[in-house]
Amino acid sequence: MEGNKFKHSLHFVLFFTLLLFSLLSSTIIAADDDSAAMAMLLETIVTTPSNWSKNSFYCQWQGVMCDTNSSRVTAIFLKSNNLTSLPPKFPSLPNLDTLDLSVNSLSGSLPSLANLTSLKNLYLEHNNFNNIPQSFFTDLATTLQLLTLSDNPFPSWTIPTQLTRFPSFQVFFCDKANLTGQIPEIFHSFPLETLSLAQNNLFGPLPNSFRSSTIQKMSLHSQMLSGPIEVLSTMNLIGVQIYGNNFTGPIPDFSNSKSLIELRLDDNSLTGVVPSISLASLSSLRTVNLTGNKLQGPFPISLQENSLITADFDSNNFCTNSGNSCDPQVTSLLEIAAGFGYPLELSDAWTGNDACRNWRFIICDSKNNRSIIGIDFQKNNFGGTISPAFANLSELQYIYLNGNNLTGPIPDSLTKLAQLKHLDVSNNNLSGNIQQFNPSVTLNISGNPLLLTGKHDSIVTKISTLIADDDDSAAMAMLLETIVPTPNWSKNSSYCQWQGVICDSNSNRVTGIFLKSNNLTFLPPKFPSLPNLDTLDLSGNSLSGSLPSLANLTSLRDLFLEPDFDSNNFCTNSGNSCDPQVKSLLEIAAGFGYPLELSDAWTGNDACRNWRFVKCDSKNSIISIDFRMQHFGGTISPAFANLSELQYVYLNVNNLTGPIPDSLTKLAQLKLLDVSNNNLSGNIPQFNPSVTLNISGNPLLLTGKHGPETMEANKFKLSLKFVLFFILLLFSLLSTTIIAADDDSAAMAMLLETIVPTPSNWEEEQNWGRPFEQKQYRGGGL
Incomplete structure (x- = not known):
């Protein structure tokens, strides 16, 4: 008996030992390989990848890479496998560093990858994903180095700031992914080398964080990005593709980019002189495309003739096409424009190589029409500084820079202008000392509190001291000095005998000035006091710039300023109708009260031929209108809707009033x-949900779909919400009751009714249990 007890005890010990070993083995296996996780993927990935089978080792499956020692999965490559479905959450694969699911037909939400704790490279481009869960980026492992999301139809979204979670992040591809908004200031936070965000809906400037970034390859083309590109000069770039945007200002110095190979700046609004010498010194450079900008100065012949470089420079505003230097006056004007940052207005207004050939803002000597005697930049919102190059225009008599945002000093060189009569720099932000000008110069420096008058207090301000005397001799002498070209007027005769001047016979006060069709190009910015003047006719001339102030003409009754028909901006000279796009733009301008800027910028009958504020596609259809920050008043015209291909409309920061026209909702291509x-x-009209709509800063706009809702409507909504909540609660209780039956027939019947589309071979008549057990349901058996 004792022997039997011993045998039973021994059997029990052996059984317990085997059981414990079995449990330990299972635990070890579960911890030491990825068989369970890969089995789960085998069951849930649709279509099952080729040669993935329970009958073979997962490290032998197509696209699966394993560590040879541990059999842990380190990479899964399933590119172009016709996949249509993934598990909503990937199982734990602790050693997986690369997951490539690109170029498939995956749709719905991006899967949760929180269990891939070593993930470095994630490829999801060229699929049909249409949702990004809020936790997607925060769930990704902080080891992430590469992410591709390009070519997915996501709803409109912004660049996630959660990218700063990845301290080793190096490559980000997110082209054609419906990104919108501005590029955030995050790119100094990680060692990014490649940034590709092309063909989205991004707008605004390049971020300052690019300055301290490590980006070498940048693709941001075909969007609505704007502002200067000077930040690129601080980067060490290999390739730049920022074509097809609204960038402005000059091309920066790329000498920091010693390894630059490709430079694509085409189809923007860049201005200024091409830095040919700097670019030609880059021995690695192979492609330069500057086509379709507003570049000025001489044609960059040195780049064109470099056999190592493929260069394109068509459709710019070069002074010559031969590579020869510009005319000396043109060169000086471009240096002056450089001080202002090469404003776009100057490139549009200054074409050709003759500054005296109808160049806006410029007045030339009427005798030989070769020497510049006046420059009128008043009230143009120009920033930057006053260039010493003004002094190169030796015949210059009148300089109007008032009403801008200029900073820095008044250059000493301007005191060397021997012919200078009038310099107005009032109402800027100038600083420094005021130089000693000739006493004959009328100098207006008011509105510059940082200017130091010092020992030069004896500033002559003739305009302000023209006091109404007993006659008008002082005022008419001032007009004689400032009207260009001078009419048939002379200091040696009485002003009442001057051509076109009518005086009262008793008082010798001027009552009328008739200077119609005198080829006048320039007036004083403010007329002197002529208290009896009742008629002023300046019609039929070539006057430009701002209308003069006539506040001192206190008796003025009749004012004529209209031009001759020969000096206008008609779209055609034949009387034929304007092009339909031009006609629509003029209707839009009518809503703003026909601003002068638009008449000057829109000449001819082709809106896609370098018209300012307008951007066209390759088929010459207008796709963008950018009127932001132009101080336009008036209303938004319904005529926007006539431009059927319009995608982007910027009207922000103006003084527009009235409603947003309903007709704009009919623009099928509108994105922003x-x-x-x-x-x-x-x-606010009901726009398509795909349209990015910014209405902030309009407190009188009513945000409801059709205005404020009535109290009765709100009560009805609340009642409706309560009824829906009750129905859902009841449905939930019934569903729970159905599922908790003796078998799963009721529950599966409920799934049969609600899953769309119904899976293959799910039928009410068949036996539910056995097919389920045999995994005849597609994806069954989990």
Whole structure:
């Protein structure tokens, strides 16, 4: 008996030992390989990849890479496998560093990858994903180095700031992914080398964080990005593709980019002189495309003739096409424009190589029409500094820089202008000492509190001291000095005998000035006091710039300023109708009250031929209108809707009033409408959800679909929400009751009714249990 007890005890010990070993083995296996996780992927990935089978070792499956020692999965490559479905959450694969699911037909939400704790490279481009869960980026492992999301139809979204979670992040591809908004200031936070965000809906400037970034390859083309590109000069770039945007200002110095191979700046609004010498010194450079900008100065012949470089420079505003230097006056004007940062207005207004051939802002000597005697830049919102190059224009008599945002000093060189009569720099932000000008110069420096008058207090301000005397001799002498070209007027005769001047016979006060069709190009910015003047006729001339102030003409009754028909900006000279796109733009301009800027910028009958504020596609259809920060008043015209291919409309930061027209909702291609910071009012029309709409800064706009809702409507909504909640609660209780039956027939019947589309071979008549057990349901058996 004792022997039997011993045998039973021994059997029990052996059984317990085997059981414990079995459990330990299972635990070890579960911890030491990825068989369970890969089995789960085998069951849930649709279509099952080729040769993935329970009958073979997962490290032998197509696209699966394993560590040879541990059999841990380190990479899964399933590119172009016709995949249509993934598990919503990937199983734990602790050693997986690369997952490539690109170029498939995957749709729905991006899967949760929180269990891939060593993930470095993630390829998801060229699929049909249409949702990004809020936790997607925060769930990704902080080891991430590469992410590709290009070519997915996501809803409109912004660049996630959660990218700063990845301290080793190096490559980000997110082209054609419906990104919108501005590029955030995050790119100094990680060692990014490649940034590709092309063909999205991004707008605004390049971020300052690019300055301290490690980006070498950049693709941001075909969007609505704007502003200067000077930040690129601080980077060490290999390739730059920022074509097809609205960038402005000059091309920066790329000498820091010693390994630059490709430079694509085409189809923007860049201005200034091409830095040919700097670019030609880059021995690695192979492609330069500057086509379709507003570049000035001489044609960059040194780049064109370099056999190692493929160069394109068509459709710019070069002074010559031969590579020869510009005319000396043109060169000086371009240096002056450089001080202002090469404003776009100057490139549009200055074409050719003769500054005296109808160049806007420029007045030339009427005798030989060769020497520049006046420059009128008043009230153009120009920033930057006053260039010493003004002194190169030796015949210059009148300089108007008032009403801008200029900074820095008044250059000493301007005191060397022997012919200078008038310099107006009032109402800027100038600083420094005021130089000693000739006493004959009328100098206006008011509105510059940082200017130091010092020992040069004896500044002559003739305009302000022209006091109404007993006659008009002082005022008419001032007009004689400032009207260009001078009419048939002379200091040696009485002003009442001057051509076109009518005086009262008793008082010798001027009552009328008739200077119609005198080829006048320039007036004083403010007329002197002529208290009896009742008629002023300046019609039929070539006057430009701002209308003069006539506040001192206190008796003025009749004012004639209209031009001759020969000096206008008609779209055609034949009387034929304007091009339909031009006609629509003129209707839009009518809503703003026909601003002068638009008449000057829109000449001819082709809106896609370098018209300012307008951008066209390759088929010459207008796709963008950018009127932001132009101080336009008036209303938004319904005529925008006539431009059927319009995608981007920027009207922000103006003084527009009235409603947003309903007709704009009919623009089928519209992607972005920005009307922020105006004075709009009324209801907001119902735009397509795909349209990015910015209405901030319009407190009178009513945000409801059709204005404020009535109290009765709100009560009805609340009642409806309560009823829906009750129905859902009841449905949930019934569903729970159905599922908790003796078998799963009721529950599966419920799934049969609700899953769309119904899976293959799910039928009410068949036996539910056995097919489920045999995994005849597609994806069954989990």
